[in-house]
Amino acid sequence: MRRDRGKHRNRAGGLTMTSPARRHQARIRAAQAAASVAPGESLAGASQYELMLAKLETDKRRLKAIQSVARKVEVKREVLPEYDAYVSGALAGGRGGQDDVLMTIMIWRVDAGDYAGALDIARYALRYGLTLPDQYERSTAAALAEEFATAALAAAKNGESFDPEQLVEVAELTADADMHDQIRAKLHKAIGVAAMNCIRDERLDGPTDWARASQAVQNFKTALSLDDRAGVKQNIARLQALLSDAEGRRAARRK
DSSP states (O other): OOOOTTEEEOTTSOEEEOSHHHHHHHHHHHHHHHHTSOTTSBOTTOHHHHHHHHHHHHHHHHHHTOOOHHHHHHHHHHHGGGGHHHHHHHHHHOOSOBOHHHHHHHHHHHHHTOHHHHHHHHHHHHHHTOOOOGGGOSOHHHHHHHHHHHHHHHHHHTTOOOOHHHHHHHHHHTTTSOOOHHHHHHHHHHHHHHHHTTOSOTTOOSHHHHHHHHHHHHHHHHHHHHOTTSSOHHHHHHHHHHHHHHHHHHHHHHO
C-alpha cells in the first residue's frame, strides 16, 4: 500500500506529521505563536494554535466515544506524541498567553503516566498563571495537586513505585495556591506513601531509608493536620515505631 512520506492519517482522519523537519517546523511555529501573545491574553487567532486546537477537539471527540477508562488512557498515550513539537515550541517561546491546548495536554500527560512531561508544562503554567479549560472546573494548582496525588496513590495500590520527588515538586509549585484542605492533604499523603514505599530495609540502618521514613512521617502528619480523615494514623504509628527502634540501635552502637 502506498503511503505519503513524512505524514500519515490518524484514526480520527487528521494528518499527523512525523518527519524531523516537520516536527521542527511545528516547534518553530508554536514558539512564534506563543511569543506573539502577551501574558494573560488568549492565543486564539494564531494559526498554529488554531490548528492544534482543531486537532485537540478531534481527539477529545474520539475519547468521548470511548467508555473504558483504560482504553481512554491507551488512546491518550497514542496521540500525545503528536503534540510534543507544539508543546516544546510553546514552552520555549511562550510569554504566558492563555493556551488551552497546552493546559489540556498537561492533564493528559498525567493521565498517561508522563509525569515529567506534565511537570514541564506545570512550571510554565503556574509561573504565568494559565488556567485550565472550563471543563475541569478547578484551578490549575488544585488540579495538579489532586491529579498527581490520585496517580501516586493508585500506583501504590497496584504495587507500583512513584517518584516522591515529583510529588514534592508539585507541593512546592502549589504551596502558595488556594485550594481545599482535603486536596492538599491528599497530596501530602501521597508523598508520604511514595516515600514509605521507597524504604528498602525496615531496620532503617541506612541514611536513605532513615530519611525516607522521616519524610513520610512529616508528610503524613501534615496530611492529618489538614484532614483528620486522611487515613494516615496507622502509617504514622508504624513508622514512628521503626524510627524509634532504629534510633535505639544507633544509641546502643554509640556506647
